[in-house]
Amino acid sequence: MDIKLTEQEKIKILNSDDIYGIMQRILLRDNKIDQNREHFWVIGLANNNRILFIELISLGTVNATLVEPMEVFSFALQKRAVKIILCHNHPSGELKPSEADKDISDRLIQVGIIVDTEVVDHLIISDKSYLSFEDTGLLDELKKSTKYVPKYVLEQRLKKEAAEIAEKKKAIEIAKAFKRSGLDNELIAKNTGLTIEEVKKLRVKRS
Structure with missing residues (x-):
């Protein structure tokens, strides 16, 4: 589901605070019942870091959501995004990344390399705060992983x-x-x- 953005929200992203400000508003304007489930969004960026789109990829349970690489990157390729930011919420308010969070990030980073659409951050958000994989160094750590790197690569x-x-x-x-x-x-x-x-x-x- 493509999230409709106001002109004020189609901003140039300078840091993780910028993206959290937008995603927090999107989370809070969803139906109350949906806030008790995990959402997984993809934010597509142009070369100058301006937001091209925000797409809701998956709506899961209270503590998990299913994410397929094809769903993540198909919209990004259609919209000519050169890089993407991943974002999902934790209804519990706990911002610590789970092993599943790290694993899907690892997989999507490698797919992004193959399709030439870089994953530049992954935010875990709540209605009050957020955690950025880029800011904490976790993104760089995952980029060094070879778990999902094809053998020929x-x-x-x-x-x-x-x-x-x-x-x-x-x-x-x-x-x-x-x-x-x-x-x-x-x-x-x-x-x-x-x-x-x-x-x-x-x-x-x-x-």
Whole structure:
């Protein structure tokens, strides 16, 4: 269900406070009976962080809601959103993320990478307060997870990392040779791609 927004609510999102202000109003204007159930919304953002849409994806029970990645991203792709914010309420008022909350976030983050629509935050809200995955560092933690990363993507990442390590080792050996010959640190950095700090830390015996 697409949430109808006023012109005042179609704002440019600068931080989690901005999105909570809107979502709190949406939560409070829902029917009283619905406030006793979990809602899961997706907020689509344009490249300049202006809100394109807010979509109610799922309406669950008092402590759970079912969320399918296809439902989350289909609307975002239709509306040309380049990034999304996830948001759901806890009727109990308890804002601590459950393992299920973390798991669905993990899954949606990985799907977002595949369809090139970044998940930039996940808010858990009540009528009085909220918790932001981005602000608490939980989003960055989940982005490092490989639980839902396809096998072929993991293999590509490992190959890329191995190539980068090999390239770095090669650059270090070349830099050491330059340093032994007395070449200036700045020139060494320029010709090897290493930073000045990395070059300065290299220890060599000059002939």
